[in-house]
Amino acid sequence: MSARERLILALDFGGTKLAAAAVEPGSRSFRARASVPSPPEKSAEADRDIVLRLAEEVLGSECPAAVGVSFGGPVKAEEGVVLLSHHVPDWEDFPLAEWLREHFGAPVAVENDANAAALGEWRFGAGRGTRHFLYVTVSTGVGGGIVIEGKLYHGADGLAGEIGHMVVDPDGPRCTCGRRGCVEALASGPAIAARARELLSSHHRPGEGKVIMELVGGDPGRITAREVAAAAHRGDPLAAEILREAGEALGFGLAQAIALINPERIALGGGVAKAGAPFLGPVRNAARRHAFPGARVEIVVAELGDDAPLWGAAVLAEACL
Ligand SMILES: [Zn+2]
Incomplete structure (x- = not known):
């Protein structure tokens, strides 16, 4: 399988910013990264739209082989369900992994931001x-x-x-x-x-x-x-x-x-x-x-x-x- 087919997508629903990056597995640099400050009007739906747009920007015409998500609030990691956001209303019980799986047709894993950051620092920091x-x-x-x-x-x-x-x-x-x-x-x-x-x-x-x-x-x-x-x-x-x-x-x-x-x-x-x-x-x-x-x-x-x-x-x- 070529590197091209194995491009992965990383998403961050953070408190101060929304971000997406395309990465080749194992690489220590992003192939492409895009982020915007969290909009002042707090809306879960708007945040999801923005993150999808950032994902398109970093992926270009490619499809991700897998998607990983850091979320700024508690999640049920096994099911990929958001319990609530610390920053934005209307996230309660949202099936984020399922929603992204349907959108990208790829496996998805979700963690809260502290766990995701721990994993990132362990592997690359x-x-x-x-x-x-x-x-x-x-x-x-x-x-x-x-x-x-x-x-x-x-x-x-x-x-x-x-x-x-x-x-x-x-x-x-x-x-x-x-x-x-x-x-x-x-x-x-x-x-x-x-x-x-x-x-x-x-x-x-x-x-x-x-x-x-x-x-x-x-x-x-x-x-x-x-x-x-x-x-x-x-x-x-x-x-x-x-x-x-x-x-x-x-x-x-x-x-x-x-x-x-x-x-x-x-x-x-x-x-x-x-x-x-x-x-x-x-x-x-x-x-x-x-x-x-x-x-x-x-x-x-x-x-x-x-x-x-x-x-x-x-x-x-x-x-x-
Ligand atoms: Zn306390």
């Missing part, structure tokens, strides 16, 4: 060469994916790897899931921004937080994790303290994950991981301090950036061939 790999994305939310011997570990209900909802402080702030003190409620981008606003509005020592406030023109409502990270790099002690707290919360969660699954490498992706040393140092220290003795584990920064889910979709498609 920071997880290369490992047999036991944990990927954690820290951005608007905190998600994760576990790859064991080249296969995603899903758990009984497809909820394995939800490291963002491991409780690390039962009295901590409220989480999006309704409970208190999850990793996500302490270490996500919005959690870091909320903590900065909280500390800036309460009593703090003179000079602390000054750089954060400068960066947002004095408007605390504009603070995001990005400004906190920038301020920490410029020596703002309050910003450094906020990132240390967030990093320690994540590191504490990682220590529990290390005890349970003993990964040889953990890769951290997502915007917050780009904060660098002021965040990663506390993550690594807390993980080492609280981890079960004897576990060897490297904690590294992910390599594929925003394309990790798309690469994971390519790996999923390849497995269908």
